[in-house]
Amino acid sequence: MAGTLFVTGCSSATTEQWKRLGLPEGASDRTEAVRSLWIGAWIAALIVGVMVWALILYAVVRYRRRTEEAPRQTRYNLPLEVLYTLAPFAIIGVLFFYTIEHGNKITAMSDSPNHTINVVGQQWQWTFNYHETVNGQEGVWETGTLERPAELWLPVNESVRFELTSPDVIHSFWVPAFYFKLDAIPGRTNKFELTPTKIGVFAGKCAELCGLYHSRMLMTVHVVTADQYQAHLRELAAKGQTGAATGGQDATTIPGYGQQEGGN
Template identity: 55%
Template sequence: MAVVVTGCSPKDDSDLKRLALPEAGSDRTDEIWNLWLGAWIACLVVFLLVFGLMLWCMVRYRRRSADEVPSQVRYNLPIEALYTFAPVIVVVVFFFHTVTAQNAILEKVDEPDHTIEVVGSKWQWAFNYLDEDATAGEDVYDFGTPDDPAELWLPVDESVRFDLKSPDVIHSFWIPEFYFKLDVVPGKVNSFDVTPTREGVFTGRCAELCGLYHSRMIFKVRVVDRAEYDAHLASLADDGQTGRPAGGEEADQIAGLNPEGAEH
Protein backbone atom coordinates (compact mmCIF):
# COMPACT_ATOMS: atom_id res chain seq x y z
CA MET A 1 0.00 0.00 0.00
CA ALA A 2 2.87 2.38 0.78
CA VAL A 3 4.37 1.67 -2.65
CA VAL A 4 1.01 2.44 -4.30
CA VAL A 5 0.79 5.77 -2.45
CA THR A 6 4.23 6.81 -3.77
CA GLY A 7 2.77 6.70 -7.29
CA CYS A 8 0.45 9.63 -6.51
CA SER A 9 1.05 13.11 -7.90
CA PRO A 10 -0.15 16.66 -7.09
CA LYS A 11 -0.65 17.28 -10.81
CA ASP A 12 -2.92 14.28 -11.42
CA ASP A 13 -6.53 14.82 -12.50
CA SER A 14 -7.78 12.38 -9.88
CA ASP A 15 -8.61 13.73 -6.40
CA LEU A 16 -7.71 10.31 -5.01
CA LYS A 17 -4.25 10.33 -6.57
CA ARG A 18 -3.70 13.86 -5.26
CA LEU A 19 -4.64 12.58 -1.79
CA ALA A 20 -7.42 15.22 -1.51
CA LEU A 21 -5.17 18.21 -2.25
CA PRO A 22 -6.12 20.70 -4.99
CA GLU A 23 -4.28 20.47 -8.29
CA ALA A 24 -0.91 22.17 -7.80
CA GLY A 25 -0.58 25.68 -9.21
CA SER A 26 2.79 27.14 -8.15
CA ASP A 27 6.51 26.45 -8.00
CA ARG A 28 6.41 26.00 -4.20
CA THR A 29 4.05 23.03 -4.09
CA ASP A 30 6.59 20.20 -4.38
CA GLU A 31 7.90 20.64 -0.83
CA ILE A 32 4.41 20.57 0.67
CA TRP A 33 3.44 17.63 -1.51
CA ASN A 34 6.47 15.61 -0.37
CA LEU A 35 5.65 16.43 3.26
CA TRP A 36 1.98 15.50 2.73
CA LEU A 37 2.89 12.25 0.97
CA GLY A 38 5.42 11.33 3.64
CA ALA A 39 2.84 11.95 6.37
CA TRP A 40 0.37 9.62 4.66
CA ILE A 41 3.00 6.90 4.32
CA ALA A 42 4.08 7.30 7.95
CA CYS A 43 0.46 7.14 9.14
CA LEU A 44 -0.11 4.04 7.04
CA VAL A 45 2.97 2.30 8.44
CA VAL A 46 2.00 3.13 12.03
CA PHE A 47 -1.58 2.00 11.39
CA LEU A 48 -0.49 -1.35 9.96
CA LEU A 49 2.05 -1.90 12.75
CA VAL A 50 -0.30 -1.08 15.63
CA PHE A 51 -3.34 -2.93 14.34
CA GLY A 52 -1.17 -5.82 13.16
CA LEU A 53 0.20 -6.24 16.67
CA MET A 54 -3.31 -5.99 18.12
CA LEU A 55 -4.61 -8.72 15.84
CA TRP A 56 -1.56 -10.87 16.51
CA CYS A 57 -2.13 -10.59 20.27
CA MET A 58 -5.82 -11.43 19.88
CA VAL A 59 -5.00 -14.59 17.97
CA ARG A 60 -1.77 -15.65 19.67
CA TYR A 61 -2.97 -15.17 23.25
CA ARG A 62 -6.64 -15.96 22.90
CA ARG A 63 -8.36 -18.20 25.45
CA ARG A 64 -8.32 -21.75 24.14
CA SER A 65 -10.51 -23.40 26.76
CA ALA A 66 -13.06 -22.39 29.36
CA ASP A 67 -10.63 -23.00 32.25
CA GLU A 68 -7.55 -21.48 30.67
CA VAL A 69 -6.55 -17.90 31.47
CA PRO A 70 -3.92 -16.41 29.15
CA SER A 71 -0.66 -15.41 30.85
CA GLN A 72 -0.80 -11.93 32.35
CA VAL A 73 2.08 -9.46 32.13
CA ARG A 74 2.07 -6.58 34.58
CA TYR A 75 5.32 -4.85 33.61
CA ASN A 76 7.37 -5.08 30.45
CA LEU A 77 10.20 -2.56 30.35
CA PRO A 78 11.13 -3.03 26.66
CA ILE A 79 7.54 -2.49 25.51
CA GLU A 80 7.09 0.52 27.78
CA ALA A 81 10.34 2.00 26.44
CA LEU A 82 9.10 1.40 22.91
CA TYR A 83 5.81 3.17 23.66
CA THR A 84 7.78 6.15 25.00
CA PHE A 85 10.56 6.56 22.46
CA ALA A 86 8.81 5.56 19.24
CA PRO A 87 6.33 8.52 19.31
CA VAL A 88 9.20 10.89 20.15
CA ILE A 89 11.16 9.65 17.15
CA VAL A 90 8.10 10.06 14.90
CA VAL A 91 7.55 13.64 16.11
CA VAL A 92 11.24 14.54 15.62
CA VAL A 93 11.20 13.19 12.07
CA PHE A 94 8.00 15.09 11.26
CA PHE A 95 9.46 18.26 12.78
CA PHE A 96 12.66 17.98 10.74
CA HIS A 97 10.86 17.54 7.43
CA THR A 98 8.35 20.29 8.28
CA VAL A 99 11.11 22.82 8.97
CA THR A 100 12.95 21.76 5.81
CA ALA A 101 9.83 22.26 3.70
CA GLN A 102 9.04 25.56 5.40
CA ASN A 103 12.51 26.95 4.72
CA ALA A 104 12.31 25.96 1.05
CA ILE A 105 8.87 27.56 0.64
CA LEU A 106 9.89 30.83 2.31
CA GLU A 107 13.11 31.20 0.29
CA LYS A 108 13.07 34.59 -1.43
CA VAL A 109 13.71 35.38 -5.09
CA ASP A 110 16.58 37.84 -5.63
CA GLU A 111 14.63 40.08 -8.00
CA PRO A 112 10.92 39.16 -8.27
CA ASP A 113 9.17 40.10 -11.50
CA HIS A 114 6.21 41.66 -9.65
CA THR A 115 5.42 43.01 -6.19
CA ILE A 116 1.86 43.07 -4.87
CA GLU A 117 0.83 44.62 -1.57
CA VAL A 118 -2.04 42.74 0.04
CA VAL A 119 -4.21 44.49 2.63
CA GLY A 120 -6.57 42.28 4.62
CA SER A 121 -9.13 44.14 6.69
CA LYS A 122 -12.57 43.54 8.20
CA TRP A 123 -13.86 42.11 5.92
CA GLN A 124 -12.34 42.57 2.52
CA TRP A 125 -9.16 42.22 0.51
CA ALA A 126 -7.33 44.91 -1.43
CA PHE A 127 -4.42 44.42 -3.83
CA ASN A 128 -1.90 47.05 -4.83
CA TYR A 129 0.18 46.34 -7.94
CA LEU A 130 3.47 48.18 -7.46
CA ASP A 131 5.70 49.73 -10.14
CA GLU A 132 4.31 47.83 -13.14
CA ASP A 133 5.47 48.39 -16.73
CA ALA A 134 1.89 48.28 -18.02
CA THR A 135 1.06 51.43 -16.02
CA ALA A 136 4.40 53.22 -16.56
CA GLY A 137 5.39 52.59 -12.96
CA GLU A 138 2.19 54.03 -11.49
CA ASP A 139 0.71 51.91 -8.69
CA VAL A 140 -2.81 50.61 -9.32
CA TYR A 141 -5.12 48.74 -7.00
CA ASP A 142 -8.24 46.62 -6.83
CA PHE A 143 -10.44 45.88 -3.83
CA GLY A 144 -13.62 44.06 -2.89
CA THR A 145 -16.33 43.65 -0.28
CA PRO A 146 -18.09 40.64 1.22
CA ASP A 147 -20.85 41.14 -1.38
CA ASP A 148 -18.45 41.74 -4.27
CA PRO A 149 -15.17 39.85 -3.67
CA ALA A 150 -11.91 41.28 -4.98
CA GLU A 151 -9.98 39.77 -7.87
CA LEU A 152 -6.26 39.11 -7.76
CA TRP A 153 -4.63 38.86 -11.20
CA LEU A 154 -1.30 37.07 -11.59
CA PRO A 155 0.89 36.39 -14.64
CA VAL A 156 1.72 32.74 -15.23
CA ASP A 157 5.35 31.61 -14.96
CA GLU A 158 6.52 34.95 -13.49
CA SER A 159 7.65 35.43 -9.90
CA VAL A 160 5.52 37.51 -7.54
CA ARG A 161 6.36 38.91 -4.11
CA PHE A 162 3.40 39.38 -1.79
CA ASP A 163 3.69 41.92 1.06
CA LEU A 164 0.91 41.26 3.56
CA LYS A 165 -0.53 43.97 5.84
CA SER A 166 -3.53 44.45 8.09
CA PRO A 167 -4.90 47.57 9.85
CA ASP A 168 -7.18 45.75 12.28
CA VAL A 169 -7.04 42.02 13.20
CA ILE A 170 -5.08 38.94 12.17
CA HIS A 171 -6.12 37.46 8.85
CA SER A 172 -4.50 34.68 6.82
CA PHE A 173 -3.81 34.91 3.08
CA TRP A 174 -4.50 31.52 1.53
CA ILE A 175 -4.63 30.29 -2.07
CA PRO A 176 -5.27 26.52 -1.76
CA GLU A 177 -3.76 25.70 -5.17
CA PHE A 178 -0.46 27.21 -4.00
CA TYR A 179 -0.38 24.83 -0.96
CA PHE A 180 0.57 27.76 1.24
CA LYS A 181 -0.90 30.37 3.54
CA LEU A 182 0.62 33.15 5.64
CA ASP A 183 -0.79 35.25 8.45
CA VAL A 184 -1.57 38.93 7.87
CA VAL A 185 -0.65 40.55 11.19
CA PRO A 186 -1.40 44.15 12.28
CA GLY A 187 1.77 46.19 12.69
CA LYS A 188 3.93 43.63 10.86
CA VAL A 189 4.70 43.03 7.18
CA ASN A 190 4.89 39.35 6.24
CA SER A 191 6.03 38.48 2.75
CA PHE A 192 6.64 35.48 0.52
CA ASP A 193 7.55 34.80 -3.11
CA VAL A 194 5.80 32.45 -5.48
CA THR A 195 5.58 31.75 -9.21
CA PRO A 196 2.17 30.62 -10.54
CA THR A 197 2.64 27.71 -12.93
CA ARG A 198 -0.88 27.01 -14.16
CA GLU A 199 -3.46 29.30 -15.74
CA GLY A 200 -6.95 29.22 -14.31
CA VAL A 201 -9.40 30.80 -11.88
CA PHE A 202 -9.01 29.86 -8.22
CA THR A 203 -10.66 30.94 -4.98
CA GLY A 204 -8.53 32.54 -2.27
CA ARG A 205 -9.66 32.70 1.34
CA CYS A 206 -8.92 34.02 4.78
CA ALA A 207 -7.77 31.03 6.84
CA GLU A 208 -7.85 32.79 10.22
CA LEU A 209 -11.08 33.29 12.17
CA CYS A 210 -11.20 37.10 11.97
CA GLY A 211 -14.71 38.01 13.02
CA LEU A 212 -18.32 38.25 11.92
CA TYR A 213 -17.88 37.96 8.13
CA HIS A 214 -14.83 35.69 8.11
CA SER A 215 -16.62 33.12 5.95
CA ARG A 216 -17.29 35.77 3.28
CA MET A 217 -13.73 37.07 3.19
CA ILE A 218 -12.83 35.43 -0.11
CA PHE A 219 -11.28 36.59 -3.38
CA LYS A 220 -10.87 35.31 -6.92
CA VAL A 221 -7.42 34.53 -8.29
CA ARG A 222 -7.00 34.76 -12.05
CA VAL A 223 -3.71 33.37 -13.37
CA VAL A 224 -3.37 34.53 -16.97
CA ASP A 225 -0.71 35.18 -19.59
CA ARG A 226 1.32 38.38 -19.45
CA ALA A 227 -0.69 40.19 -22.13
CA GLU A 228 -3.98 39.70 -20.22
CA TYR A 229 -2.28 40.71 -16.99
CA ASP A 230 -0.98 43.97 -18.47
CA ALA A 231 -4.36 44.71 -20.04
CA HIS A 232 -6.10 44.28 -16.68
CA LEU A 233 -3.70 46.65 -14.92
CA ALA A 234 -4.18 49.22 -17.69
CA SER A 235 -7.96 48.97 -17.20
CA LEU A 236 -7.53 49.65 -13.46
CA ALA A 237 -5.56 52.77 -14.29
CA ASP A 238 -8.22 53.86 -16.79
CA ASP A 239 -10.85 53.47 -14.07
CA GLY A 240 -8.90 55.80 -11.81
CA GLN A 241 -7.84 53.10 -9.34
CA THR A 242 -4.35 54.48 -8.88
CA GLY A 243 -2.28 54.93 -5.75
CA ARG A 244 -2.59 52.75 -2.69
CA PRO A 245 -5.49 50.32 -2.17
CA ALA A 246 -8.50 51.09 -0.03
CA GLY A 247 -7.35 50.94 3.57
CA GLY A 248 -3.73 50.92 2.52
CA GLU A 249 -2.81 54.17 4.21
CA GLU A 250 -3.88 52.74 7.58
CA ALA A 251 -2.42 49.28 6.94
CA ASP A 252 0.87 50.13 8.66
CA GLN A 253 -0.87 51.18 11.87
CA ILE A 254 -2.53 49.03 14.50
CA ALA A 255 -6.19 49.94 14.95
CA GLY A 256 -6.71 52.05 18.07
CA LEU A 257 -3.20 53.53 17.99
CA ASN A 258 -2.11 56.78 16.40
CA PRO A 259 1.15 56.96 14.41
CA GLU A 260 3.12 57.87 17.55
CA GLY A 261 1.80 54.77 19.32
CA ALA A 262 -0.37 56.61 21.87
CA GLU A 263 -3.90 55.38 22.37
CA HIS A 264 -6.79 57.59 21.28
Protein backbone atom coordinates in the same frame (compact mmCIF):
# COMPACT_ATOMS: atom_id res chain seq x y z
CA MET B 1 -17.87 -6.44 -8.68
CA ALA B 2 -18.93 -3.58 -6.41
CA GLY B 3 -15.36 -2.28 -6.31
CA THR B 4 -15.19 -2.31 -10.12
CA LEU B 5 -18.45 -0.37 -10.40
CA PHE B 6 -17.20 2.15 -7.84
CA VAL B 7 -13.92 2.78 -9.68
CA THR B 8 -15.53 3.00 -13.14
CA GLY B 9 -18.11 5.44 -11.76
CA CYS B 10 -15.39 7.96 -10.81
CA SER B 11 -14.48 10.71 -13.25
CA SER B 12 -10.85 11.21 -14.24
CA ALA B 13 -10.76 14.40 -12.14
CA THR B 14 -11.99 12.50 -9.08
CA THR B 15 -9.46 9.73 -9.68
CA GLU B 16 -6.62 12.26 -9.89
CA GLN B 17 -7.80 13.90 -6.67
CA TRP B 18 -7.76 10.53 -4.94
CA LYS B 19 -4.15 10.14 -6.06
CA ARG B 20 -3.41 13.52 -4.44
CA LEU B 21 -5.23 12.36 -1.28
CA GLY B 22 -7.73 15.20 -1.44
CA LEU B 23 -5.44 18.03 -2.47
CA PRO B 24 -6.64 20.29 -5.31
CA GLU B 25 -4.64 20.43 -8.53
CA GLY B 26 -1.59 22.59 -7.85
CA ALA B 27 -0.87 25.82 -9.74
CA SER B 28 2.34 27.18 -8.18
CA ASP B 29 5.98 26.27 -7.75
CA ARG B 30 5.24 25.27 -4.14
CA THR B 31 3.11 22.35 -5.32
CA GLU B 32 5.67 19.56 -5.30
CA ALA B 33 7.09 20.33 -1.84
CA VAL B 34 3.65 20.51 -0.20
CA ARG B 35 2.30 17.46 -2.02
CA SER B 36 5.37 15.39 -1.16
CA LEU B 37 5.09 16.30 2.53
CA TRP B 38 1.33 15.69 2.55
CA ILE B 39 1.47 12.27 0.89
CA GLY B 40 4.56 11.26 2.88
CA ALA B 41 2.78 12.04 6.15
CA TRP B 42 -0.18 9.91 5.10
CA ILE B 43 2.11 7.01 4.15
CA ALA B 44 3.87 7.26 7.53
CA ALA B 45 0.51 7.34 9.32
CA LEU B 46 -0.67 4.29 7.34
CA ILE B 47 2.46 2.30 8.20
CA VAL B 48 2.17 3.14 11.90
CA GLY B 49 -1.55 2.35 11.85
CA VAL B 50 -1.04 -1.04 10.22
CA MET B 51 1.68 -1.94 12.73
CA VAL B 52 -0.46 -0.90 15.72
CA TRP B 53 -3.51 -2.80 14.52
CA ALA B 54 -1.35 -5.86 13.74
CA LEU B 55 0.04 -5.82 17.30
CA ILE B 56 -3.46 -5.39 18.74
CA LEU B 57 -4.82 -8.33 16.74
CA TYR B 58 -1.78 -10.45 17.64
CA ALA B 59 -2.31 -9.75 21.34
CA VAL B 60 -6.04 -10.46 21.08
CA VAL B 61 -5.46 -13.85 19.45
CA ARG B 62 -2.24 -14.90 21.19
CA TYR B 63 -3.28 -13.99 24.70
CA ARG B 64 -7.02 -14.61 24.56
CA ARG B 65 -8.59 -16.01 27.67
CA ARG B 66 -8.45 -19.82 27.74
CA THR B 67 -9.18 -20.71 31.38
CA GLU B 68 -10.69 -19.13 34.45
CA GLU B 69 -7.26 -18.79 36.05
CA ALA B 70 -5.63 -15.36 36.23
CA PRO B 71 -2.68 -15.03 33.83
CA ARG B 72 0.85 -14.72 35.09
CA GLN B 73 1.56 -11.15 36.14
CA THR B 74 4.67 -9.34 34.87
CA ARG B 75 5.96 -6.20 36.60
CA TYR B 76 7.91 -4.93 33.60
CA ASN B 77 9.46 -5.92 30.31
CA LEU B 78 12.56 -3.84 29.68
CA PRO B 79 13.03 -4.55 25.94
CA LEU B 80 9.36 -3.76 25.28
CA GLU B 81 9.46 -0.56 27.31
CA VAL B 82 12.59 0.61 25.50
CA LEU B 83 10.88 -0.14 22.18
CA TYR B 84 7.71 1.84 22.83
CA THR B 85 9.77 4.71 24.26
CA LEU B 86 12.25 4.98 21.38
CA ALA B 87 9.86 4.18 18.50
CA PRO B 88 7.76 7.38 18.90
CA PHE B 89 10.93 9.48 19.08
CA ALA B 90 12.18 7.87 15.87
CA ILE B 91 8.87 8.53 14.09
CA ILE B 92 8.74 12.15 15.31
CA GLY B 93 12.38 12.67 14.31
CA VAL B 94 11.79 11.51 10.73
CA LEU B 95 8.62 13.63 10.37
CA PHE B 96 10.40 16.64 11.90
CA PHE B 97 13.32 16.31 9.48
CA TYR B 98 11.12 16.22 6.38
CA THR B 99 8.84 18.97 7.71
CA ILE B 100 11.82 21.32 8.15
CA GLU B 101 13.35 20.32 4.81
CA HIS B 102 10.14 20.87 2.85
CA GLY B 103 9.15 23.88 4.96
CA ASN B 104 12.34 25.68 3.98
CA LYS B 105 11.53 25.10 0.30
CA ILE B 106 7.94 26.26 0.73
CA THR B 107 8.85 29.50 2.55
CA ALA B 108 11.97 30.33 0.52
CA MET B 109 12.17 33.86 -0.92
CA SER B 110 14.48 35.33 -3.53
CA ASP B 111 16.42 38.58 -3.29
CA SER B 112 14.63 40.20 -6.22
CA PRO B 113 11.19 38.83 -7.16
CA ASN B 114 9.68 39.85 -10.47
CA HIS B 115 6.66 41.47 -8.80
CA THR B 116 5.57 42.64 -5.35
CA ILE B 117 1.95 42.94 -4.26
CA ASN B 118 0.73 44.33 -0.95
CA VAL B 119 -2.36 42.40 0.17
CA VAL B 120 -4.62 44.23 2.63
CA GLY B 121 -7.16 42.04 4.39
CA GLN B 122 -9.90 43.98 6.17
CA GLN B 123 -13.44 43.31 7.31
CA TRP B 124 -14.62 42.01 4.91
CA GLN B 125 -12.79 42.16 1.64
CA TRP B 126 -9.37 42.28 0.02
CA THR B 127 -7.35 45.14 -1.45
CA PHE B 128 -4.36 44.55 -3.73
CA ASN B 129 -1.63 47.16 -4.23
CA TYR B 130 0.58 46.33 -7.21
CA HIS B 131 4.06 47.78 -6.73
CA GLU B 132 4.55 48.55 -10.42
CA THR B 133 5.28 51.65 -12.48
CA VAL B 134 2.36 52.03 -14.89
CA ASN B 135 2.13 54.91 -17.36
CA GLY B 136 4.54 56.88 -15.23
CA GLN B 137 2.52 56.29 -12.06
CA GLU B 138 4.00 54.52 -9.04
CA GLY B 139 1.64 51.75 -8.03
CA VAL B 140 -1.92 50.76 -8.94
CA TRP B 141 -4.57 49.09 -6.84
CA GLU B 142 -7.88 47.28 -6.92
CA THR B 143 -10.27 46.25 -4.19
CA GLY B 144 -13.51 44.42 -3.58
CA THR B 145 -16.72 44.83 -1.59
CA LEU B 146 -19.20 42.45 -0.08
CA GLU B 147 -21.32 42.71 -3.20
CA ARG B 148 -18.40 42.40 -5.63
CA PRO B 149 -15.48 40.25 -4.37
CA ALA B 150 -11.95 41.35 -5.19
CA GLU B 151 -9.96 40.14 -8.18
CA LEU B 152 -6.23 39.45 -8.10
CA TRP B 153 -4.25 39.29 -11.34
CA LEU B 154 -0.91 37.48 -11.56
CA PRO B 155 1.49 36.74 -14.43
CA VAL B 156 2.26 33.09 -15.11
CA ASN B 157 5.82 31.81 -14.55
CA GLU B 158 6.95 35.03 -12.87
CA SER B 159 7.78 35.20 -9.16
CA VAL B 160 5.51 37.28 -6.94
CA ARG B 161 6.19 38.44 -3.39
CA PHE B 162 3.08 39.00 -1.28
CA GLU B 163 3.20 41.41 1.66
CA LEU B 164 0.21 40.84 3.94
CA THR B 165 -1.19 43.55 6.24
CA SER B 166 -4.45 44.17 8.11
CA PRO B 167 -5.95 47.34 9.66
CA ASP B 168 -8.41 45.55 11.96
CA VAL B 169 -8.33 41.83 12.90
CA ILE B 170 -6.42 38.73 11.83
CA HIS B 171 -7.26 37.48 8.34
CA SER B 172 -5.71 34.63 6.38
CA PHE B 173 -4.83 34.82 2.68
CA TRP B 174 -5.49 31.44 1.09
CA VAL B 175 -5.58 30.27 -2.51
CA PRO B 176 -5.95 26.47 -2.28
CA ALA B 177 -4.49 25.84 -5.74
CA PHE B 178 -1.28 27.64 -4.71
CA TYR B 179 -0.76 25.26 -1.77
CA PHE B 180 0.04 28.17 0.53
CA LYS B 181 -1.73 30.10 3.27
CA LEU B 182 -0.51 32.92 5.50
CA ASP B 183 -2.12 35.21 8.07
CA ALA B 184 -2.49 38.98 7.75
CA ILE B 185 -1.94 40.29 11.28
CA PRO B 186 -2.56 43.87 12.51
CA GLY B 187 0.65 45.70 13.36
CA ARG B 188 2.99 43.54 11.31
CA THR B 189 3.77 42.58 7.71
CA ASN B 190 3.95 38.91 6.79
CA LYS B 191 5.64 37.97 3.53
CA PHE B 192 5.80 34.97 1.23
CA GLU B 193 6.75 34.33 -2.36
CA LEU B 194 5.66 31.95 -5.07
CA THR B 195 5.45 31.61 -8.83
CA PRO B 196 2.11 30.78 -10.50
CA THR B 197 2.71 27.98 -12.98
CA LYS B 198 -0.68 27.48 -14.60
CA ILE B 199 -2.91 29.89 -16.53
CA GLY B 200 -6.48 29.90 -15.28
CA VAL B 201 -8.98 31.29 -12.81
CA PHE B 202 -8.71 30.15 -9.19
CA ALA B 203 -10.75 30.72 -6.05
CA GLY B 204 -9.32 32.35 -2.95
CA LYS B 205 -10.72 33.14 0.47
CA CYS B 206 -10.03 34.20 4.03
CA ALA B 207 -9.20 31.14 6.14
CA GLU B 208 -9.42 32.86 9.55
CA LEU B 209 -12.77 33.54 11.26
CA CYS B 210 -12.74 37.34 11.14
CA GLY B 211 -16.25 38.48 11.94
CA LEU B 212 -19.82 38.66 10.70
CA TYR B 213 -19.17 38.40 6.96
CA HIS B 214 -16.12 36.14 7.04
CA SER B 215 -17.83 33.67 4.70
CA ARG B 216 -18.13 36.35 2.02
CA MET B 217 -14.48 37.43 2.16
CA LEU B 218 -13.68 35.81 -1.16
CA MET B 219 -11.48 36.62 -4.14
CA THR B 220 -10.97 35.49 -7.72
CA VAL B 221 -7.38 34.95 -8.86
CA HIS B 222 -6.58 35.34 -12.56
CA VAL B 223 -3.28 33.83 -13.68
CA VAL B 224 -2.59 35.25 -17.14
CA THR B 225 0.22 35.92 -19.57
CA ALA B 226 2.68 38.73 -18.86
CA ASP B 227 1.11 40.90 -21.59
CA GLN B 228 -2.39 40.41 -20.19
CA TYR B 229 -1.11 41.24 -16.71
CA GLN B 230 0.43 44.51 -17.87
CA ALA B 231 -2.71 45.37 -19.83
CA HIS B 232 -4.80 44.89 -16.68
CA LEU B 233 -2.52 47.20 -14.70
CA ARG B 234 -2.89 49.85 -17.42
CA GLU B 235 -6.67 49.52 -17.13
CA LEU B 236 -6.44 50.19 -13.38
CA ALA B 237 -4.26 53.25 -14.02
CA ALA B 238 -6.72 54.53 -16.64
CA LYS B 239 -9.49 54.34 -14.01
CA GLY B 240 -7.43 56.53 -11.70
CA GLN B 241 -6.65 53.72 -9.28
CA THR B 242 -3.04 54.77 -8.78
CA GLY B 243 -0.90 55.02 -5.67
CA ALA B 244 -1.82 52.75 -2.76
CA ALA B 245 -5.08 51.93 -1.00
CA THR B 246 -5.33 50.79 2.61
CA GLY B 247 -8.67 49.02 2.27
CA GLY B 248 -11.86 48.69 0.29
CA GLN B 249 -14.36 51.52 0.40
CA ASP B 250 -17.43 50.46 2.42
CA ALA B 251 -15.87 47.04 2.94
CA THR B 252 -17.41 46.86 6.43
CA THR B 253 -20.84 48.16 5.46
CA ILE B 254 -23.68 45.76 6.17
CA PRO B 255 -25.89 45.53 3.07
CA GLY B 256 -29.38 46.88 3.68
CA TYR B 257 -28.38 48.93 6.71
CA GLY B 258 -25.91 51.45 5.27
CA GLN B 259 -23.80 51.40 8.40
CA GLN B 260 -20.79 49.59 9.73
CA GLU B 261 -20.96 46.67 12.13
CA GLY B 262 -21.56 48.05 15.58
CA GLY B 263 -22.79 51.42 14.27
CA ASN B 264 -25.95 53.14 15.43
